Amino acid sequence: MTDTHGTAHALRAISNEEGLDARLLVDRGTFRLDVSLRVAPGEVVALLGPNGAGKTTALRALAGLAPLDGGRLLLDGTALEDTPPESRPVGVVFQDYLLFPHLTALDNVAFGPRCQGASKAEARTRAAEWLDRLGLAEHAGSRPRRLSGGQAQRVALARALATRPRLLLLDEPLAALDARTRLEVRSQLRRHLAEFEAVAVLVTHDPLDAMVLADRLVVVEDGRVVQEGTPSDIARHPRTDYIARLVGLNLYRGEADGHTVRLGAGPGVTITETLTGPVFVAFPPSAVTLHRDRPHGSSARNLWHGEVAGLETHGDQIRADIGGELPLAADLTTVAAAELGLHPGAEVWATVKAAQTHAYPV
Amino acid sequence: MTVPRDKSAAAAETLGGAPRRRRGRAAGRGAPLPLLVPALIGLAFLAVPLVALLVRAPWRSMPELLTSAEVWQALRLSLVCATLATAVCLVIGVPLAWLLARVEFPGRGFVRALVTLPLVLPPVVGGVALLMALGRNGIVGRSLDSWFGITLPFTTAGVVVAEAFVAMPFLVISVEGTLRAADPRYEEAAATLGASRFTAFRRVTLPLIAPGIAAGAVLAWARALGEFGATITFAGNFPGRTQTMPLAVYLALQSDPEAAIALSLVLLAVSVAVLAGLRDRWMATA
Amino acid sequence: MTTRTAHRTRRTLRVAGAGAAALLALSACSSPDDSSSGTSDGSASASSQEKLSGTVTVFAAASLKEGFETLGKNFEKEHPGTKVTFSFGGSDSLAASITGGAPADVFASASPKTMKIVTDAGDASGTPATFVRNELEIATLPGNPDKVASLKDLTNPDLKVVLCDKEVPCGAAAQKALDAAGLKLTPVSYEQDVKGALTKVELKEADAAVVYKTDVHAAGDKVEGVRFPESADAINDYPIVRLEDAKNAEAAEAFIALVRSAEGRQVLTGAGFLEP
Numbered sequence: 001m002t003d004t005h006g007t008a009h010a011l012r013a014i015s016n017e018e019g020l021d022a023r024l025l026v027d028r029g030t031f032r033l034d035v036s037l038r039v040a041p042g043e044v045v046a047l048l049g050p051n052g053a054g055k056t057t058a059l060r061a062l063a064g065l066a067p068l069d070g071g072r073l074l075l076d077g078t079a080l081e082d083t084p085p086e087s088r089p090v091g092v093v094f095q096d097y098l099l100f101p102h103l104t105a106l107d108n109v110a111f112g113p114r115c116q117g118a119s120k121a122e123a124r125t126r127a128a129e130w131l132d133r134l135g136l137a138e139h140a141g142s143r144p145r146r147l148s149g150g151q152a153q154r155v156a157l158a159r160a161l162a163t164r165p166r167l168l169l170l171d172e173p174l175a176a177l178d179a180r181t182r183l184e185v186r187s188q189l190r191r192h193l194a195e196f197e198a199v200a201v202l203v204t205h206d207p208l209d210a211m212v213l214a215d216r217l218v219v220v221e222d223g224r225v226v227q228e229g230t231p232s233d234i235a236r237h238p239r240t241d242y243i244a245r246l247v248g249l250n251l252y253r254g255e256a257d258g259h260t261v262r263l264g265a266g267p268g269v270t271i272t273e274t275l276t277g278p279v280f281v282a283f284p285p286s287a288v289t290l291h292r293d294r295p296h297g298s299s300a301r302n303l304w305h306g307e308v309a310g311l312e313t314h315g316d317q318i319r320a321d322i323g324g325e326l327p328l329a330a331d332l333t334t335v336a337a338a339e340l341g342l343h344p345g346a347e348v349w350a351t352v353k354a355a356q357t358h359a360y361p362v
Numbered sequence: 363m364t365v366p367r368d369k370s371a372a373a374a375e376t377l378g379g380a381p382r383r384r385r386g387r388a389a390g391r392g393a394p395l396p397l398l399v400p401a402l403i404g405l406a407f408l409a410v411p412l413v414a415l416l417v418r419a420p421w422r423s424m425p426e427l428l429t430s431a432e433v434w435q436a437l438r439l440s441l442v443c444a445t446l447a448t449a450v451c452l453v454i455g456v457p458l459a460w461l462l463a464r465v466e467f468p469g470r471g472f473v474r475a476l477v478t479l480p481l482v483l484p485p486v487v488g489g490v491a492l493l494m495a496l497g498r499n500g501i502v503g504r505s506l507d508s509w510f511g512i513t514l515p516f517t518t519a520g521v522v523v524a525e526a527f528v529a530m531p532f533l534v535i536s537v538e539g540t541l542r543a544a545d546p547r548y549e550e551a552a553a554t555l556g557a558s559r560f561t562a563f564r565r566v567t568l569p570l571i572a573p574g575i576a577a578g579a580v581l582a583w584a585r586a587l588g589e590f591g592a593t594i595t596f597a598g599n600f601p602g603r604t605q606t607m608p609l610a611v612y613l614a615l616q617s618d619p620e621a622a623i624a625l626s627l628v629l630l631a632v633s634v635a636v637l638a639g640l641r642d643r644w645m646a647t648a
Numbered sequence: 649m650t651t652r653t654a655h656r657t658r659r660t661l662r663v664a665g666a667g668a669a670a671l672l673a674l675s676a677c678s679s680p681d682d683s684s685s686g687t688s689d690g691s692a693s694a695s696s697q698e699k700l701s702g703t704v705t706v707f708a709a710a711s712l713k714e715g716f717e718t719l720g721k722n723f724e725k726e727h728p729g730t731k732v733t734f735s736f737g738g739s740d741s742l743a744a745s746i747t748g749g750a751p752a753d754v755f756a757s758a759s760p761k762t763m764k765i766v767t768d769a770g771d772a773s774g775t776p777a778t779f780v781r782n783e784l785e786i787a788t789l790p791g792n793p794d795k796v797a798s799l800k801d802l803t804n805p806d807l808k809v810v811l812c813d814k815e816v817p818c819g820a821a822a823q824k825a826l827d828a829a830g831l832k833l834t835p836v837s838y839e840q841d842v843k844g845a846l847t848k849v850e851l852k853e854a855d856a857a858v859v860y861k862t863d864v865h866a867a868g869d870k871v872e873g874v875r876f877p878e879s880a881d882a883i884n885d886y887p888i889v890r891l892e893d894a895k896n897a898e899a900a901e902a903f904i905a906l907v908r909s910a911e912g913r914q915v916l917t918g919a920g921f922l923e924p
Contacts, residue, residue, distance in 0.1 A: 063550075063554050064553075064554075065550050065553070065554070084553070085550070085553040085554050086553045086554075086555075086556050086557055086558055086559075087556075088554075090554060091554065091555075092551070092554040094547065094551060098545070098547055098548055098550075098551040100548065100551075100552075100566055100569075100570075101570070102569040102570060102572075103569075111552070111555050111557070111565070112555035112556055115552075115555055115556035115557045115558075115561060116556050159555065160554075160555075163555055163556055490847070490851070493851050493853055494851065497851060497852075497853045498808075498852065498853050499851065499852040499853065515836075515848075515853045516808065516836035516837050516853075516854075594839070594840050594844065595844070595847070597837075598810065598836060598837025598838075598839065598848070599813060599837050599838045599839060599840060600835070600836060600837050600838060601838075604837065605838075609840070612840060613813045613815045613816075613838075613840065614815070615740075616738075616740050616813075616815040616816050617815045
């Protein structure tokens with residue numbers, strides 16, 4: 001690993017700023033990507049966004065697999081815009097890993113060092129070290145199709161790390177795994193990423209993956225960054241519907257005047273903060289209480305009329321999608337749902353306590 | 363934590379695998395009649411002429427024929443030339459297939475049609491075309507002759523050229539098809555690991571498409587082994603130098619059809635033996 | 649210079665002499681046969697001339713193409729309502745088709761050997777008659793740049809010579825001529841048929857080929873013919889016969905009569921054949 005620093009120092013040319021400093025411009029006619037990224041060494045950043053937001057395009061541009069139409073790409077001060085992928089100090093873990101099926105796990109990992117000029121024996125020694133580090137020593141001789149999903153994922157990580165990259169890219173690293181394996185691999189991956197001393201960028205549409213794995217989230221929608229910050233920051237202060245839905249919040253934008261937020265022509269929301277001007281107001285679905293008849297004597301300050309648009313089961317919870325004067329999501333237990341006799345089209349009243357709302361300036 | 367999880371995952375896999383295999387067997391059992399009947403007719407269509415050849419073969423004169431030096435000479439020449447022609451096809455055909463499958467360039471459809479041309483061209487015409495190109499007086503052959511003193515017609519090298527010309531489409535089409543089916547992202551993965559495009563081709567793509575290359579090579583080899591028209595037109599017919607088995611068979615047919623049948627059977631037996639041997643070998647590695 | 653010219657003149661004379669002698673001998677021996685068959689054929693065709701109709705299918709050696717097509721047109725003109733269809737090909741394969749049951753009325757072969765296949769199989773009606781003969785010539789490049797003047801000149805190792813394979817008639821004939829001359833010739837290739845041999849010269853891949861005179865004739869100015877005396881030892885007879893299973897026997901006989909008539913002979917000698 002000490003070698004890595006040596007190489008990286010030798011490459012340094014334009015500035016002595018470490019880490020990634022990129023502005024990725026890709027123009028595909030109907031789709032335009034414009035994403036700026038600054039990532040310090042040792043930091044893990046997740047590009048989070050819905051499908052088609054341009055995350056994978058950004059990742060491919062970073063790897064050199066897709067050309068940039070503009071912007072800049074500096075890694076540890078070296079400009080990489082015109083560097084072909086094979087010459088970039090970048091390692092990639094692909095979504096379905098793309099382990100070479102004709103090579104053993106060991107030779108897959110040794111492939112990168114071999115291409116970088118190491119002798120066969122040297123490359124294999126280094127590969128064996130990486131496999132060992134990732135707990136795969138006993139699978140060194142296995143071909144990829146004999147590996148489980150989690151093992152394959154770790155081999156792919158070892159293969160990417162064995163080239164000693166200064167930028168590690170992970171494309172939906174957990175998407176190919178089933179739910180059970182995912183949980184375990186996620187925590188392992190988090191540990192390995194925490195140990196990685198250079199820049200790591202991962203792309204995911206799964207907020208949980210992003211929040212567990214990354215130090216910082218960059219939310220991308222329609223080719224542009226809509227919000228960035230630490231996972232907790234973003235969870236607390238979502239700025240778009242997409243993020244709010246991701247983090248499980250009802251989010252509205254309105255005009256605050258004291259303890260009331262006016263949502264356009266719609267109803268008002270009573271809050272505990274004292275604010276004026278444009279604000280976001282959010283509350284979790286679990287803060288919503290549903291009633292079939294208009295409640296009397298409820299202490300809740302917020303009361304809206306609506307009807308059930310849809311019901312979805314999450315474990316022993318049911319999420320109700322409520323349409324009406326204020327569209328919102330409400331979580332309730334299956335028992336409660338049965339007692340209320342909820343069904344799509346059913347009329348309901350929703351109450352939320354002011355104390356359970358959270359408002360913040362735009 | 364890790365170990366039990368992995369075990370359960372493995373168990374889940376084997377559980378999932380068993381019914382899949384069972385389903386496969388079930389599908390094999392019930393071949394529907396509308397498929398089965400034409401399939402059997404097809405098989406008979408291919409097999410009956412071969413059987414007829416076997417039935418009518420002059421088994422009594424067989425030992426005498428098989429010990430004839432001329433037959434061995436022609437057989438050896440056939441095998442050597444077909445193998446060399448296949449090698450030529452591999453060296454220039456695989457890169458051509460890669461170009462067609464992986465590189466966008468204007469007129470690619472036209473080039474692809476051109477590659478398949480020897481398939482539709484009557485081999486004799488192919489031979490004449492080769493003479494016009496590579497013959498002593500051909501547009502390229504003239505320079506070969508005056509610069510290097512190389513003339514291809516009437517030489518064993520000419521046989522290889524003629525066979526390669528006719529066999530090449532089989533290889534290119536087969537390899538291009540396999541390349542198109544192969545995931546190009548493996549090449550991208552190799553690039554991110556520091557492999558140049560050529561290294562990626564050599565160390566990743568080539569092994570991935572090896573079955574397709576092998577299949578194409580076998581087709582090309584078989585086609586080259588049976589080649590007659592282009593060979594006799596371009597390289598002529600001289601025992602030991604350019605007289606391959608199909609030429610010997612054709613000429614024997616003029617005067618001694620029994621000998622021709624016997625020679626055909628020799629060619630047939632050798633090619634079946636080689637093809638079956640190769641097939642077993644792939645099966646073992648695949 | 650003078651000696652060479654003299655030499656050549658002498659040889660040409662000798663060739664011409666041999667040819668003339670051969671012609672005389674041929675006409676002498678063929679004329680009785682000719683007249684006898686002529687009378688029988690003549691009476692047959694005269695009596696049935698009115699009734700001739702339908703299609704005559706003629707299987708003929710490829711070298712007869714040019715002459716037979718002309719004769720076919722003449723025949724159709726002379727006998728309105730008839731149609732002559734040809735299948736030209738190698739005599740061997742034609743013979744194989746006939747013995748295999750191909751529907752034909754007339755078979756004209758390029759060698760007695762292939763004719764024998766048909767007669768042996770009992771597919772011929774009557775005895776085949778020789779109607780023309782073909783002799784060998786050396787085909788050289790136009791203008792004869794290598795100055796080939798004799799069969800012996802072909803043994804020059806710097807020349808690329810192609811022969812027909814010994815298994816096919818032109819090859820067997822060439823071998824006979826070489827044997828007669830006491831020459832040993834190693835060609836660059838033994839071609840599958842006379843066209844293959846000729847093509848090699850036409851495309852200038854070979855310097856010379858031993859082929860039939862009619863083939864040289866048919867190739868026009870793409871090759872130049874050189875006659876050689878030893879060809880007299882390897883003259884090929886072309887027999888013709890009506891087939892046993894002929895569907896149109898009368899028209900078939902009439903066509904054979906036309907081929908063997910003076911008119912037929914004139915057309916065929918025009919294509920380079922020798923009279924029988």
